[in-house]
Amino acid sequence: MKTLHIQYFAILREQRGESNETLSTESNDAAALYEDLQKTHGFTLPVDRLRVAINGEFQPWPAPVEDGDELVFIPPVAGG
Amino acid sequence: MKTLHIQYFAILREQRGESNETLSTESNDAAALYEDLQKTHGFTLPVDRLRVAINGEFQPWPAPVEDGDELVFIPPVAGG
Amino acid sequence: MAFRISAEPIQPQSQADVLQHPAAGACATFEGWVRDHNEGQAVASLEYEAYAQLAETEGNRIMAEATEKFELLAAAAVHRVGHLQIGEMAVWVGVAAAHRGPAFDACRFIIDELKARVPIWKKEHYVAGASAWINCATKGDFAADTAPPENS
């Protein structure tokens, strides 16, 4: 089991109803974790429309995770 | 004979030593007039590097002139 | 050559001051403003949210790329977060270069890359009452929280 810290922004924050959470998971990568969370929380965006950042940096999917990592799932951006 | 009013700017003003003058001429167009003035005052720019404005509007060469016209010979511009 | 996220209104003049450089002959700026419509819908206001830490990292990476690619003498950019009204400035980009060609090209490169890469999100609030996170649709054009009426 790994302990992971997740921050949610924008549409994911609203759909999750929280800005962040700490959870324990058996998932080995961020992609698998997102797909679990998507079922639980009803996130509308499929994983292939997201990017992921781990410990403050973008990482390519499937993005292996380690105990203590800080994850942010990044919905399609829309600055400007 | 026509009476014409000429304004000089930039390099032509400096080479003429005046900002404007009124003169009488037998020239029928601005191109011929410039070539006369060029000889008298030693203007370095040939007529084909100038444009001319008559009564506040650009006119294509040779630019016929009439009594009382206001002429400006326009050296290559360099705004910005 | 800095990009930053600001929760306060952007002051373009104080931003522009950092661009001064004696070898600079050209300064190009871009401002993104909240406009009163999008894709045919009347917009009442916009909310911007950022993952600030990564936004600043990625934004500064873009500034560095632009500086190298276009031989800039100075560059700065700032993106607003929070709830903005029509006419408010959402983003400001300014660059200085010796000549205008690179200045325009760099300014455009920066705003294009900021929009494409930096983790900032925009929620439109429509005059008709609905709202939507832009680019987050899973069907149609919008990921509407509530479906916007067709004639708004």
Add this chain to the structure above:
Amino acid sequence: MAFRISAEPIQPQSQADVLQHPAAGACATFEGWVRDHNEGQAVASLEYEAYAQLAETEGNRIMAEATEKFELLAAAAVHRVGHLQIGEMAVWVGVAAAHRGPAFDACRFIIDELKARVPIWKKEHYVAGASAWINCATKGDFAADTAPPENS
């Protein structure tokens, strides 16, 4: 949609105020600054002179062309005349449009056309003491009043 000649220093913020428009999502500006070098020579200052009446007529014609060509919501430009020091603003152009593509394109169109068509002249004063009316050379690159030294 106005172009004007100014003998006073340009105040960009007061210029920019005229660009405000509720449908505008993009504002692009260009500023031309007096830089400390040109074509390899160290520049001390610049003198700008205009045939103001025709400059404003032709400048406004350019603004109208840009407004039509790029569907601008607002546009303004001002060109300074007089003796300017390094870092001073010689020209300011600002446009507002719904989207950034037309805003950048229009801003660039305006400055390109202003430089090409408007009767404004520039005399460079070099650090080495010579001076030259730009673009008025009859041989070589400059119409020097006094030949600038080669190594300045």
